[in-house]
Amino acid sequence: xxxxxxxxxxLASVAAWPGAIPAAAQGAAAVDPAAVRATAVKLADWQxxxxxxxxxxxxxxETRNPxxxxxxxxxxxxxxxxxxxxxxxxxxxxxxxxxxxxxxRPGDKPYFADDHAITQAYLWAAANGAGAEARAxxxxxxxxxxxxxxxTTLAFAVPKKGGYSATECLDRWCWCDALxxxxxxxxxxxxQTGDPKYRQFAIKEFWATTDFLYDPVEHLYYRDSRxxxxxxxxxxxxxWARGNGWVxxxxxxxIPQLPAxxxxxxxxxxxxxxxxxxxxxxxxxxxxxxxxxxAPENSPPETSGTGFFTYGFAWGVxxxxxxxxxxxxxxxxxxxxxxxxxxxxxxxxxxQQVSDRPDRVTASDTQYYGVGAFLLAATAVADMERTGR
Numbered sequence: 001x002x003x004x005x006x007x008x009x010x011l012a013s014v015a016a017w018p019g020a021i022p023a024a025a026q027g028a029a030a031v032d033p034a035a036v037r038a039t040a041v042k043l044a045d046w047q048x049x050x051x052x053x054x055x056x057x058x059x060x061x062e063t064r065n066p067x068x069x070x071x072x073x074x075x076x077x078x079x080x081x082x083x084x085x086x087x088x089x090x091x092x093x094x095x096x097x098x099x100x101x102x103x104x105r106p107g108d109k110p111y112f113a114d115d116h117a118i119t120q121a122y123l124w125a126a127a128n129g130a131g132a133e134a135r136a137x138x139x140x141x142x143x144x145x146x147x148x149x150x151x152t153t154l155a156f157a158v159p160k161k162g163g164y165s166a167t168e169c170l171d172r173w174c175w176c177d178a179l180x181x182x183x184x185x186x187x188x189x190x191x192q193t194g195d196p197k198y199r200q201f202a203i204k205e206f207w208a209t210t211d212f213l214y215d216p217v218e219h220l221y222y223r224d225s226r227x228x229x230x231x232x233x234x235x236x237x238x239x240w241a242r243g244n245g246w247v248x249x250x251x252x253x254x255i256p257q258l259p260a261x262x263x264x265x266x267x268x269x270x271x272x273x274x275x276x277x278x279x280x281x282x283x284x285x286x287x288x289x290x291x292x293x294x295a296p297e298n299s300p301p302e303t304s305g306t307g308f309f310t311y312g313f314a315w316g317v318x319x320x321x322x323x324x325x326x327x328x329x330x331x332x333x334x335x336x337x338x339x340x341x342x343x344x345x346x347x348x349x350x351x352q353q354v355s356d357r358p359d360r361v362t363a364s365d366t367q368y369y370g371v372g373a374f375l376l377a378a379t380a381v382a383d384m385e386r387t388g389r
Contacts (some may be wrong), residue, residue: 004250014349028329033382037084039339040378041091044081046096046346047074047371057365058353066098067107069181072117072352075366076327077375084379085386092128099125104134106141111171113178120253122194125246127379135192142189144200154212156224173209176243180250180308187257189220199257202348203264204283206254210271215239219278219292221247223356223378232295237386239293241305242356249308249376252315269321272312276322279309284332287337291358301350303341307373310334314380328384335381349372 003141043072051071052057082092104122109117119138126134142275151172157167173179186202191194198281213222215237222228223243230238251272258265270374282293288306291344313331343349352361 005148016383020157023257025273028035028332031332031381031385032084033386036335036378036382036385037081037086039342040081040084040375040382041087043342043346043348043371043374044078046089049112053368055347056353056367057362060354062203063354063368064173067102067105067118069083069107069114069117069206071368072121073372075118075121075372075374077372079121079378081375082124082128082381084382094128095121095324096125099130104137105128106138106262110141110144111333113170113173114186120188123185123188123268127192132269135189137350138185139189139193141185146186149201152282154209154225156226161321173205175212175224177246178211179206180246180253183252184257186253191257202254203258206268207264207265214271220244226266227357232292234295236292238357238382241289241291241293241302242352243356244275244279244293245305245312245373246249246309248272248279248312249373251275251381252312255319271322272316275314276312280330282327283309285342287333289336291352291361295358300326301341302352302361303338303348303350304352304370304373305365306334306337307370307377310338310377311373311380314377318367318380318384331381331384338377 030089051066053063056063060129063070065071075095077093077095078091079085080284082095099122102118104125106119106122109115119141122130122138126132152168152170152171154172154174156169156174183202183206186198190197190199210221213224214220218237218239220239221244222237223240227238227240232238238300251268254267255268255272258268279289279293282296283289284296284299286301288301288303289300289309290296291302291305294317310331313322313327316326317324317331321332329336338348341348341363343366347366348370349363349366351365352359353365353367363389
């Protein structure tokens, strides 16, 4: 990365980054699962006290929407934390209270995957005491998507006068982030209802998006088709960390919902392992992944992508898909990097704000989805360490 690009991304002082600490402090020493969970609960409590997004640097109307994806990913992380042993009951209660405030409704756009992310929390609630009431609006929304599927290209084209809502392909999963937002919920819904149509739809569309956006040479996903031909100043392809984190974390949530030994499960497990092998080579010595995965030089810490990759590595080790000797140290380095990003006021810092590509990030930047990724990583690391002793 050139100094000009570094300045554009807000990289004023490499020495000030949490990654710029002595190498001895960046290692992969074992961690105490109870301490990991306690750290997660503390951060969850911090965020629960700040559901008003006034603390978010680039808050928009979507940020303020409790049914939109930004807050939804926080609640997805909360469900993982609620499932962890020893978690205080207030975490589960917070999820239930959120769902009832929202009347268990997905977002307003019927085909838009980002508006489906919150349903993952609703379905968790349905299985943990809220009952069919919590599931009904989600099922109705997905019945429409599955029974009357959108017919459109996966090519991403933003009109000159318009935005995401005017982009036709968003009625399907034409951006890689979508593979975290919608398919895990569809797969869970099939398992809760016994109707395979939701899972079948999710798998069909997952493979369509993968066939379109996955680079078989680099073993990474383009964010969308606009990035197929983009290159940086060193002629490197641009693969966005958080975009790939959405996919990698999404697979960790989808795979357990697929029938054991089914062809689709075996295929997704193979894809997960192939992607993990590439990501392992891209983790920086400080434990973070660069915002632009193939451009690590002079890159800042970035905790949303790092959170999802750490989650995927730890989950993969626990699930027996990833070799413990290779991937456990990487997961622990990622966890240590995430904890170093917690700021003196308790926030998780260095979270790149809403974007579709590598962008500026500063120590004070936080976001609901970054906290959600942190909670997923924390619970997976604690589980990996608890069962690995």
